[in-house]
Amino acid sequence: MDRVPAQILIKCTNFAALKHSKQRRKDREQTPYINHPIGVAYILTEEADITDLDVIQAALLHDTVEDTKTTFKELEETFGSAVTNIVREVTDDKSLPKAERKLQQIEHAPHSSPKAKLVKLADKLYNLRDLNRCTPNGWTENRVQEYFQWSANVIKGLRGTNKKLECELDVLLKQRGVLEL
Numbered sequence: 746m747d748r749v750p751a752q753i754l755i756k757c758t759n760f761a762a763l764k765h766s767k768q769r770r771k772d773r774e775q776t777p778y779i780n781h782p783i784g785v786a787y788i789l790t791e792e793a794d795i796t797d798l799d800v801i802q803a804a805l806l807h808d809t810v811e812d813t814k815t816t817f818k819e820l821e822e823t824f825g826s827a828v829t830n831i832v833r834e835v836t837d838d839k840s841l842p843k844a845e846r847k848l849q850q851i852e853h854a855p856h857s858s859p860k861a862k863l864v865k866l867a868d869k870l871y872n873l874r875d876l877n878r879c880t881p882n883g884w885t886e887n888r889v890q891e892y893f894q895w896s897a898n899v900i901k902g903l904r905g906t907n908k909k910l911e912c913e914l915d916v917l918l919k920q921r922g923v924l925e926l
């Protein structure tokens with residue numbers, strides 16, 4: 746039987762909520778982690794006017810493999826290959842050292858599909874806004890500034906995808922005096 750968008754999206758939201766249920770954000774209030782994937786999807790629908798269901802599903806699921814025990818096989822079986830391939834594109838290889846992972850994001854960004862670029866742009870926008878809202882536990886001001894600088898270098902490779910998201914990111918980068926290298 747054909748499923749309507751409301752069913753498809755609630756299935757993703759519920760899956761992500763269960764997978765992230767024990768995780769919290771790194772802020773002082775220990776915000777539930779699920780606020781982040783839902784917020785990334787919300788940026789796409791409310792700010793970027795995205796209606797593509799694969800993109801919205803991928804946004805809801807985008808940190809499940811990277812940050813929980815979820816496997817790509819599980820995503821494939823539950824949500825199909827179109828959604829899974831977007832999540833695959835935005836998932837860091839956690840077996841690599843952190844510096845290498847961060848460098849790979851900069852290198853991979855320009856070669857990503859337009860759908861993956863949308864999720865990546867919204868992810869960065871959410872995280873940069875979150876850094877302005879509250880400094881994560883244990884982060885120095887210098888680490889925050891470095892995250893902005895690194896993000897700018899990733900965003901450079903994502904441009905030409907969505908005007909609204911890129912303008913919102915530009916405002917934040919400008920406030921921090923960050924330039925794209």
Ligand SMILES: Nc1nc2c(ncn2[C@@H]2O[C@H](COP(=O)(O)OP(=O)(O)O)[C@@H](OP(=O)(O)OP(=O)(O)O)[C@H]2O)c(=O)[nH]1
Pocket residue numbers: 769770771772781808811843868872873875876880881892
């Ligand atoms: N700003 C902010 N970020 C938080 C918070 N709690 C958790 N995060 C997550 O931390 C990641 C950024 O922290 P890092 O130390 O640079 O990366 P790491 O978790 O991969 O080691 C982001 O992961 P990500 O979404 O996978 O994105 P990214 O790794 O591509 O940046 C972000 O979602 C918080 O309170 N504020």
Ligand SMILES: [Mn+2]
Pocket residue numbers: 781807808868
């Ligand atoms: Mn994320």
